[in-house]
Amino acid sequence: MIDFRKVTLSNGLRVIAHQDLSTPMVTTNILYNVGARDESEEATGFAHLFEHLMFGGTVNVPQFDTPVMLAGGENNAFTNNDITNYFITIPSDNIDTALWLEADRMKGLDLSETGINIQKSVVTEEYRQRYLNQPYGDLYLLIRPLAYRVHPYRWAAIGKEISHIERADSRSIREFYSRHYSPGNAILAVAGNIDPEEVFEKAESRFGHIKPSLLHERNLPREPRQSERRQQTVYRNVPGQQLMMAFHMDGRASDQFYALDMLTDILAGCDSGRFPEILVRRKKLFTEADIFLSGEIDPGLVIFNGRLRDGVDIETAEYEVMRELNRVTSEPVSDSEIEKARNRYESLRLISYTSAANKAFNLAFHELLGDAEGLNREIERYMEVTPTKIIESSAPVFSSDNCSVLYYLPELK
Amino acid sequence: MKKKLTDTQPLIKTPSAGDTSFPANTSLSNGIPVYLIGGGSVDILRIEFIINAGQVTEHVPLSASVTNAMLTEGTEYHNAFDLNELIDRTGAVFNQSVEKEIAGLVIVTLPRKLDEVLSLAYEVLFHPSFPEEEFRMMIEKRIQTYMTGRKRTSVVAREQFFRALCGNDNPYGRVIDMDDYSFLSTSHLADFHRLHYRRDDMYITVAGQNPGQALPYLEKYFSAGNGMTWKKPELPVFNFMPPSATKIFAEVQGSVQSTIRVGWKGITASHPDYHPLKVATILLGGYFGSRLMRNIREEKGYTYGIHSVSGAFHDLGFITVITEVANNYREETIREITNEINLLAETAPGDDEMKIVRNHIMGETARMFDGPFAKAETLKTILDTAAGTEYYTEFTETVKSITPGKIKDLVNTYLIPEEAFVIIAGAK
Numbered sequence: 021m022i023d024f025r026k027v028t029l030s031n032g033l034r035v036i037a038h039q040d041l042s043t044p045m046v047t048t049n050i051l052y053n054v055g056a057r058d059e060s061e062e063a064t065g066f067a068h069l070f071e072h073l074m075f076g077g078t079v080n081v082p083q084f085d086t087p088v089m090l091a092g093g094e095n096n097a098f099t100n101n102d103i104t105n106y107f108i109t110i111p112s113d114n115i116d117t118a119l120w121l122e123a124d125r126m127k128g129l130d131l132s133e134t135g136i137n138i139q140k141s142v143v144t145e146e147y148r149q150r151y152l153n154q155p156y157g158d159l160y161l162l163i164r165p166l167a168y169r170v171h172p173y174r175w176a177a178i179g180k181e182i183s184h185i186e187r188a189d190s191r192s193i194r195e196f197y198s199r200h201y202s203p204g205n206a207i208l209a210v211a212g213n214i215d216p217e218e219v220f221e222k223a224e225s226r227f228g229h230i231k232p233s234l235l236h237e238r239n240l241p242r243e244p245r246q247s248e249r250r251q252q253t254v255y256r257n258v259p260g261q262q263l264m265m266a267f268h269m270d271g272r273a274s275d276q277f278y279a280l281d282m283l284t285d286i287l288a289g290c291d292s293g294r295f296p297e298i299l300v301r302r303k304k305l306f307t308e309a310d311i312f313l314s315g316e317i318d319p320g321l322v323i324f325n326g327r328l329r330d331g332v333d334i335e336t337a338e339y340e341v342m343r344e345l346n347r348v349t350s351e352p353v354s355d356s357e358i359e360k361a362r363n364r365y366e367s368l369r370l371i372s373y374t375s376a377a378n379k380a381f382n383l384a385f386h387e388l389l390g391d392a393e394g395l396n397r398e399i400e401r402y403m404e405v406t407p408t409k410i411i412e413s414s415a416p417v418f419s420s421d422n423c424s425v426l427y428y429l430p431e432l433k
Numbered sequence: 434m435k436k437k438l439t440d441t442q443p444l445i446k447t448p449s450a451g452d453t454s455f456p457a458n459t460s461l462s463n464g465i466p467v468y469l470i471g472g473g474s475v476d477i478l479r480i481e482f483i484i485n486a487g488q489v490t491e492h493v494p495l496s497a498s499v500t501n502a503m504l505t506e507g508t509e510y511h512n513a514f515d516l517n518e519l520i521d522r523t524g525a526v527f528n529q530s531v532e533k534e535i536a537g538l539v540i541v542t543l544p545r546k547l548d549e550v551l552s553l554a555y556e557v558l559f560h561p562s563f564p565e566e567e568f569r570m571m572i573e574k575r576i577q578t579y580m581t582g583r584k585r586t587s588v589v590a591r592e593q594f595f596r597a598l599c600g601n602d603n604p605y606g607r608v609i610d611m612d613d614y615s616f617l618s619t620s621h622l623a624d625f626h627r628l629h630y631r632r633d634d635m636y637i638t639v640a641g642q643n644p645g646q647a648l649p650y651l652e653k654y655f656s657a658g659n660g661m662t663w664k665k666p667e668l669p670v671f672n673f674m675p676p677s678a679t680k681i682f683a684e685v686q687g688s689v690q691s692t693i694r695v696g697w698k699g700i701t702a703s704h705p706d707y708h709p710l711k712v713a714t715i716l717l718g719g720y721f722g723s724r725l726m727r728n729i730r731e732e733k734g735y736t737y738g739i740h741s742v743s744g745a746f747h748d749l750g751f752i753t754v755i756t757e758v759a760n761n762y763r764e765e766t767i768r769e770i771t772n773e774i775n776l777l778a779e780t781a782p783g784d785d786e787m788k789i790v791r792n793h794i795m796g797e798t799a800r801m802f803d804g805p806f807a808k809a810e811t812l813k814t815i816l817d818t819a820a821g822t823e824y825y826t827e828f829t830e831t832v833k834s835i836t837p838g839k840i841k842d843l844v845n846t847y848l849i850p851e852e853a854f855v856i857i858a859g860a861k
Binding site: 040041042043044045080081083085086087089090091092093094109110111113114116117120124137138139140141142143145146148149150152153154155156257258259260290291292293296297300301304307308327329330356359360362363364365366367368370371373374375 | 440441442443444445446448449451472473474475476477505513514517518520521522523524525526541542543546570573574577580581583584585586686687688689690720721722730731732733734735736737738757758759788789790792793795796797799800803804806
């Protein structure tokens with residue numbers, strides 16, 4: 021159980037505080053309810069580019085990083101399809117510096133043309149370093165547009181293509197900021213060596229006067245039900261074949277999420293799982309075979325990702341994966357498989373609680389889903405998963421009609 | 434406009450590294466040292482077995498890493514599937530690792546599973562069977578990883594860097610090739626295991642809220658024999674040829690970026706300049722606002738990241754600047770790295786910058802001691818240095834007392850552009 025308290029400031033900023041006296045540090049985690057799903061399809065990669073600009077300084081603080089370093093803190097951020105998340109971990113007696121910096125950049129940025137251009141260039145190099153200059157690096161850039169036709173999950177947070185980043189202009193960047201960066205669209209979670217009462221006082225004095233702004237309702241198109249198998253083949257400069265398969269599933273808060281999360285753990289979460297045992301060891305089709313959930317807030321994906329053994333026919337491999345997935349839609353998993361997954365879940369949950377930064381992020385994320393208390397309720401939701409519920413949850417998901425298949429093959433010489 | 438009180442910058446309290454000490458070790462009845470590291474707010478335990486079985490102790494290439502990876506692929510008592518089933522049923526996480534000089538096994542477990550988990554740990558560490566079929570699958574998978582690595586500029590540049598630094602005739606610098614994979618056999622693993630996985634060549638750390646609860650079970654499974662004491666590894670002695678200034682280009686066909694490494698031979702942890710040199714390389718390129726990041730990322734936009742480090746193996750130190758840039762920025766980037774070094778060699782850094790660096794390092798050090806898990810990981814990296822558990826006490830003293838003039842002197846002594854070796858891995 022993570023004990024926490026929560027208040028909402030009059031401008032709409034939600035503040036969550038969790039005390040952990042075993043650390044000398046404190047993490048301030050500020051989550052903005054904006055991600056790549058809020059972008060238009062002609063200007064993708066914007067939310068992430070914007071994350072970079074948030075470190076570019078303001079009128080009051082020309083260098084965001086300098087006060088953090090002087091205070092002995094570390095800071096970073098990430099953007100995904102749903103959210104943009106910023107965090108600072110700092111000695112707890114310097115928490116004022118962290119709150120001051122976060123409040124300051126919630127109020128306004130100092131966006132110069134030069135600054136924007138440099139960050140466009142940095143993000144372009146990030147695009148190359150993480151996606152284009154890595155063997156198999158563009159798998160996720162390819163699977164999204166195959167699986168989604170309508171919903172903005174069809175592009176990755178880094179953006180559809182580099183040209184979108186290069187084209188971003190300062191006017192639309194300013195609009196993006198005023199639309200999404202406001203107290204009512206943010207959640208501040210603070211975890212570490214500090215009394216919650218003190219967190220609330222400090223948050224009020226630092227953030228309380230920031231003007232609320234109009235909140236925009238998110239009106240995203242619903243992805244229509246997929247009705248037939250989709251398949252794409254690409255050839256790349258890689259040494260071996262990779263098979264990726266994506267199936268549509270329900271959203272993050274659904275019961276199906278918990279049943280399928282448990283199921284994917286049973287299939288591939290550990291070395292004695294079904295995929296390592298059957299697909300790797302026994303049938304010798306893959307050297308690695310993984311399956312996991314994309315975990316997005318709107319209806320997301322179950323993704324299979326496997327590296328084939330050399331010489332294996334990729335269609336045969338796909339058939340065998342489907343056979344294992346069909347099996348879970350009709351035969352109940354065993355009690356010992358459930359027991360294993362529960363024990364592993366218990367360990368992994370406790371491991372994540374050893375970090376105050378993790379706790380702060382998870383509280384903020386569950387608050388975004390509806391209620392921070394959801395973090396504590398997850399234990400029950402996992403423990404309630406039964407073999408029957410796994411069958412019920414898998415049956416509508418694991419069918420060929422609901423599947424997008426990517427054959428990622430070495431270039432023909 | 435009137436400024437509100439709440440807009441004003443708070444006073445910054447100078448960060449301290451906090452308590453950087455470690456508790457004295459206890460030992461099992463046969464002498465194996467055990468470090469009990471308490472703290473944290475979660476009742477889960479991290480137990481690590483650290484063994485002098487790193488890559489430099491191998492005579493047959495790959496035998497150290499594959500022996501370690503094969504520990505959980507079958508034992509004298511259980512085949513691979515049954516063994517993994519037993520491990521996974523406990524909910525514990527088992528992770529093996531191999532470095533140049535040490536190897537080990539880390540387990541994170543619920544305290545109530547200690548008996549089963551440590552029984553299994555004993556089995557995998559001391560009674561692995563290296564079955565032929567699992568071995569062949571392991572090699573096949575590793576060959577795939579190796580082949581994928583040929584397409585990664587960062588991997589190729591790292592290999593060429595250590596080869597240039599250490600030479601190709603010893604395990605520090607040797608670059609693995611396909612012949613090494615075909616040569617290796619299960620008998621090499623069994624030999625390596627017999628020679629290096631020994632109770633008199635290891636120590637154990639236990640980290641968590643109540644680490645003492647692991648002791649009875651460690652005693653139960655690991656206390657055979659007597660007179661076991663861990664010694665700092667006695668590593669084979671190699672004659673490292675001093676690297677000469679050189680420029681190496683390694684082609685990685687079709688890559689859209691290149692990895693650049695600029696490097697020098699450095700100094701080992703027992704050298705009086707070791708801690709000061711660490712501070713100097715952090716100032717140059719060891720944090721987000723460092724000189725290299727500010728110039729090459731935040732002013733030029735050539736890269737997503739650039740950093741410099743000084744590090745050391747047991748008998749050999751090194752300094753390196755690492756970055757990945759678009760192919761057409763390679764020459765400018767190398768020129769800018771050289772410019773930044775020359776600048777620091779000419780003019781000592783100012784007090785403001787020194788303060789940022791000092792405070793940043795203190796904060797980083799505090800995080801390396803934040804919680805029992807972090808502390809256990811930190812201990813492993815320093816226990817075989819000359820200072821041992823006093824390492825961070827000495828380091829933080831240096832951070833506080835080092836002068837700007839000393840930084841400048843160090844750059845003039847150790848980062849001489851004409852003596853650098855430059856590695857570029859990328860497309861032609």
